[in-house]
Amino acid sequence: MNAKAILQEHVARITPLSNEQFDYFFSHFTPQSYKKGETIIAPGKAVGHEYFVLHGCLKSFYRTDQGKMFILQFAMPTWWASDYEALYNGTRATTTVDCVTAAEVLRLSGADREKLCREVHAVESFFRWRTNRGYVAAQKRLLSFMHHDARQRYEELLQLYPQLYNVVPKQLIAAYLGVSRETLSRLYQP
Amino acid sequence: MNAKAILQEHVARITPLSNEQFDYFFSHFTPQSYKKGETIIAPGKAVGHEYFVLHGCLKSFYRTDQGKMFILQFAMPTWWASDYEALYNGTRATTTVDCVTAAEVLRLSGADREKLCREVHAVESFFRWRTNRGYVAAQKRLLSFMHHDARQRYEELLQLYPQLYNVVPKQLIAAYLGVSRETLSRLYQP
Numbered sequence: 280m281n282a283k284a285i286l287q288e289h290v291a292r293i294t295p296l297s298n299e300q301f302d303y304f305f306s307h308f309t310p311q312s313y314k315k316g317e318t319i320i321a322p323g324k325a326v327g328h329e330y331f332v333l334h335g336c337l338k339s340f341y342r343t344d345q346g347k348m349f350i351l352q353f354a355m356p357t358w359w360a361s362d363y364e365a366l367y368n369g370t371r372a373t374t375t376v377d378c379v380t381a382a383e384v385l386r387l388s389g390a391d392r393e394k395l396c397r398e399v400h401a402v403e404s405f406f407r408w409r410t411n412r413g414y415v416a417a418q419k420r421l422l423s424f425m426h427h428d429a430r431q432r433y434e435e436l437l438q439l440y441p442q443l444y445n446v447v448p449k450q451l452i453a454a455y456l457g458v459s460r461e462t463l464s465r466l467y468q469p
Numbered sequence: 470m471n472a473k474a475i476l477q478e479h480v481a482r483i484t485p486l487s488n489e490q491f492d493y494f495f496s497h498f499t500p501q502s503y504k505k506g507e508t509i510i511a512p513g514k515a516v517g518h519e520y521f522v523l524h525g526c527l528k529s530f531y532r533t534d535q536g537k538m539f540i541l542q543f544a545m546p547t548w549w550a551s552d553y554e555a556l557y558n559g560t561r562a563t564t565t566v567d568c569v570t571a572a573e574v575l576r577l578s579g580a581d582r583e584k585l586c587r588e589v590h591a592v593e594s595f596f597r598w599r600t601n602r603g604y605v606a607a608q609k610r611l612l613s614f615m616h617h618d619a620r621q622r623y624e625e626l627l628q629l630y631p632q633l634y635n636v637v638p639k640q641l642i643a644a645y646l647g648v649s650r651e652t653l654s655r656l657y658q659p
Binding site for chain 1: 593
């Protein structure tokens with residue numbers, strides 16, 4: 280499937296857009312290719328865009344002053360990634376978004392998203408429902424962090440991203456779960 | 470300030486609605502009064518509404534099979550509360566929403582929210598931005614849970630809800646922070 284078809288199928292699952300509306304929506308996206316390890320959003324920098332993943336895998340994470348990494352999200356195909364706090368509020372990034380693998384994405388600027396939402400009511404509906412789902416997912420992840428142990432969080436992760444184990448190095452999975460590499464190895468044993 | 474003025478000021482801070490648009494929007498809300506301790510949403514039940522707090526304080530929480538309580542959110546005046554996963558997906562509640570204090574709220578049904586979003590583009594914009602902010606807050610809370618210690622989370626809580634300490638019993642604050650009552654007492658010492 281080409282980039283346009285992937286995005287169209289994704290949008291149609293949430294909100295019906297006419298072909299004309301979708302063509303106009305799609306015309307505001309820019310395709311980008313990134314190499315494995317490349318940084319897309321860096322802490323302290325302005326954030327102008329969000330990214331829809333076509334191929335590959337991104338991660339968004341926070342690094343403490345002591346260098347410890349906490350992974351907020353992996354973004355696999357048809358997931359979106361950005362530093363949304365910075366993008367929505369016009370502040371500087373506090374998190375990093377970079378490439379776990381080589382990646383192909385479609386980039387949309389915050390200004391174009393707002394323009395599209397004003398111009399096309401159905402696009403505003405799409406973004407509202409996308410964020411509704413993100414909000415629910417973030418609440419569930421928080422609850423899971425509060426009261427599930429590492430093994431339960433590990434099983435939830437595999438349900439959420441079934442292909443992840445083939446794509447993502449083990450130390451990143453440990454950083455997502457908030458456990459050490461050694462604890463993850465114990466969970467990984469059958 | 471009466472209920473209408475409180476909601477109107479809240480909406481206007483996010484999205485400008487004309488007086489006519491706001492009157493129509495407001496006509497879909499129903500005022501409700503609850504006693505301290507009353508349950509608004511119960512696990513296993515269908516969820517048809519969300520609640521805008523006018524006076525008092527609600528909490529939303531999850532209780533494990535072992536009876537341990539984890540608080541997702543306190544909802545103070547001008548905050549919204551529901552079990553959004555259940556409300557958005559039409560599934561049964563997994564969390565409880567109840568009243569920390571006696572409370573006055575405005576109730577909006579999910580069906581009316583969707584109708585209003587279809588009929589009035591500016592209302593859809595309001596709800597998109599409300600959820601955008603909720604999403605960012607949920608991500609920040611998750612990150613804080615992952616890498617801040619109990620004292621830092623306690624200080625963040627007081628920043629987020631400055632009036633909370635006068636309103637909410639200490640054991641609920643402990644359940645929000647994910648610490649024991651004894652740990653909270655140590656943090657609470659100056």
